[in-house]
Amino acid sequence: MEEEQVEQIPPPRKGYKFIKYLTVAVMFIVVFFSLGLIGVETTSSQEFCSSCHEMKPQYYTLKASSHSEVDCVSCHIDPGAENYAKAQVNGVVEFYKKQTDTYLAPIKMPTLIPDEACERCHNMKSRAVTASGDIIIPHDKHKTEGIECVQCHSGTSHGEISDRKMTYKSDYGKWNHKLGASVMSDTKYIRPQMDTCMECHKARKVTIECTACHESTMIPDDHKTEKFKAGDHGKIKPSDLETCEKCHSYMSSVEYDLFKQDPTYKKYLNNEETDSSNVTVNAYVKTNTFCKDCHGERPKSHQITSFMTKHGKLSKDTQKCFICHENRITSDAPVTNVQCATCHPSSHKDTWRKKHPIDIAENQKYDKSCLKCHVEKTCTKCHRTDSDHKAKK
Missing domain, CATH: 1.10.3820.10 (Di-heme elbow motif domain)
Structure with missing residues (x-):
């Protein structure tokens, strides 16, 4: 083959x-x-x-x-x-x-x-x-x-x-x-x-x-009205103060941290409720020097001759007084050193115990605890503590 x-x-x-x-x-x-x-x-x-x-x-x-x-x-x-x-x-x-x-x-x-x-x-x-x-x-x-x-x-x-x-x-x-x-x-x-x-x-x-x-x-625009200048600006809500801060914080010659608070994210991480600032209008005007420049001046209502005897009746809203004044004398009075306690020591009538804002014992005597509210220099004109008496002896 x-x-x-x-x-x-x-x-x-x-x-x-x-x-x-x-x-x-x-x-x-x-x-x-x-x-x-x-x-x-x-x-x-x-x-x-x-x-x-x-x-x-x-x-x-x-x-x-x-x-x-x-x-x-x-x-x-x-x-x-x-x-x-x-x-x-x-x-x-x-x-x-x-x-x-x-x-x-x-x-x-x-x-x-x-x-x-x-x-x-x-x-x-x-x-x-x-x-x-x-x-x-x-x-x-x-x-x-x-x-x-x-x-x-x-x-x-x-x-x-x-x-x-x-x-x-x-x-x-x-x-x-x-x-x-x-x-x-x-x-x-x-x-x-x-x-x-x-x-x-x-x-x-x-x-x-x-x-x-x-x-x-x-x-x-609301700042340009005479009504605003005359006193309406003092009626703002505390919640509106942060809006004021956007401009007025730069007008203060002294720095402050009234509005300092924990940021939103931190409260979120810690499961906390967020809230607004608790700064009051009175606290603000006493701190920002831009406000103090005006509020530190003696108002016209204080310049009348009968003011010293009638000032208690001039204003129905006594809270306005505390925009500038404190109820008692303090060493760090922010606007004026003239305070209520400068001239008005506590009333010592027979009914004073009932009117006292804090409950006290019947046999309560003057001691250092009184100075939480009262002025030592004024009280000691008449009162002495037990320790003062012992020291004198």
């Missing part, structure tokens, strides 16, 4: 092999870069950053901010492939630290956000007036003077939670959208505050006149 002839397949040409290898290489490169781009896209998202337990405070505050749609890398990584590559390598390092629990807490930025990151979206040359309308903020002039964006806008995205000590491990589990919204609702940590402007202007010896930063005269 004749052997069948086997058709010989010619060996592939060199050009064919090259095309084959080139095709495989191109496919590999496409797949590699596709996965790389997907990886970069994934690791650049807010959700990826929030997957780390310790980044939840930053994530939930960002979602409640005006920059909620901006990815983290837009501000935290400089543009360019090299910077992205460095960020990815740093991410691997941080991932290792997370797994080994060797990262530093609380999380805090090692460097400030550069102006270039802000200027990718915001044009400093055209930002002359802020969104509030009345405030004049020439951003171009501030930039010329070397003022960096974060000096005024440090809390825009995260509400300064690191400085507020809200990023400790013990609180990670408490963070959610509700807490993030609560934290970011406290605008004094979010928006530029007048305190920042005033401190900077004073340090740089720049004018602090209202018209330098405000288009209007800043005097509310």
Whole structure:
């Protein structure tokens, strides 16, 4: 039997092999870069950053901010492939630290956000007036003077939670959208505050006149009426005092902390009810020197010749007296040293025990406990304590 002839397949040409290898290489490169781009896209998202337990405070505050749609890398990584590559390598390092629990807490930025990151979206040359309308903020002039964006806008995205000590491990589990919204609702940590402007202007010896930063005269319409000047401003509610503070706090030559209270976020974390300030109008006018400048002057009603004998009947509302005066003599009288007890020691009629505001025993004698309300100098004109009697003997 004749052997069948086997058709010989010619060996592939060199050009064919090259095309084959080139095709495989191109496919590999496409797949590699596709996965790389997907990886970069994934690791650049807010959700990826929030997957780390310790980044939840930053994530939930960002979602409640005006920059909620901006990815983290837009501000935290400089543009360019090299910077992205460095960020990815740093991410691997941080991932290792997370797994080994060797990262530093609380999380805090090692460097400030550069102006270039802000200027990718915001044009400093055209930002002359802020969104509030009345405030004049020439951003171009501030930039010329070397003022960096974060000096005024440090809390825009995260509400300064690191400085507020809200990023400790013990609180990670408490963070959610509700807490993030609560934290970011406290605008004094979010928006530029007048305190920042005033401190900077004073340090740089720049004018602090209202018209330098405000288009209007800043005097509310209700302040311009004669009725308001004559006394209506004293009828404001205590809850309205914080509104007054926005302007009048800068008019006081002495600093005070009447309105200091725990912030909303702290009360939320401790499951406490939030409440408003308990500062009274009387306490305020005795503390703010802007008020004292007027209230420290002797009123016209006090200048009549019969005032000394008739002042008890001049006013039906005796509480008005305590805007300036105290009921008893104190060493730190805020407005005037003339107090009720200066001329009016306690009445010693037969019925004085019944009228005494505090129950006392029938055989109660004068002692140091009386000085909680009474004035020692006045009392000792007639009274002596048992210890005084023994010392005299």
